[in-house]
Amino acid sequence: MKRAWVLVAALALPLAWLSWKAVTDLGNSADPLSTRKPASCTEAMRYADQSGLPPGARDATCEVMTWLDTSYDVEFRIARPDLDAWLATAYPGTTLGSDFCHPDTVDACAHIELEPSAAGGAEAIDIDVRYEEDGNTALVNFRPFDV
Incomplete structure (x- = not known):
């Protein structure tokens, strides 16, 4: 006993x-689901199998959110033609559209399902774009995440 x-x-x-x-x-x-902290932009982009920020990107800030899942929030400015060229190379077939963007302040967006998942860990990527007043610059939120 x-x-x-x-x-x-x-x-x-x-x-x-x-x-x-x-x-x-x-x-x-x-909020345990909101554990944001600063992250290296190199680390954030590597999570989505990119070697770094797109050529021409500037003013970048990067954060990581982890709890049960992992996601990164990468924000940067880039010339619109540079963004289009990078997307065509990094994620062929991805087109920016405005039909399903949220919130309404987003000018263009895309959702990318990575098949297979990125070696870095990301399974999908959400991209939101706001065009700035000069008409040639885009403020991009690039958010790779796992599910």
Whole structure:
């Protein structure tokens, strides 16, 4: 009988610790699904199997969000012709459209399913584009993620 209690205690203690850890981790974050932190843009682009930012990209900021899934948010400015050329090379067949973009402030968008998944880990990519006042510059949100 004593062995049974020792076995129960040996199993219950790690389970209790894991439960406590999960509850305290959830309680320490206002929203555990929103764990944004700065990331290297090289790391973010490598996640989508790209060697770096597109040629001509500037003013880049990058963040990673992790919890159950991983996603990156890469924002950069680029000349519209450079964006089109990069998309044609990096993701052939991808076209930017405006029919299904959300929010309404987005001028163009695309959703790319990666088949097969990127070696870096991404399974899909969402791209949102806002054209700036000069008409030649695009503010791009490039968001590779796994599902």
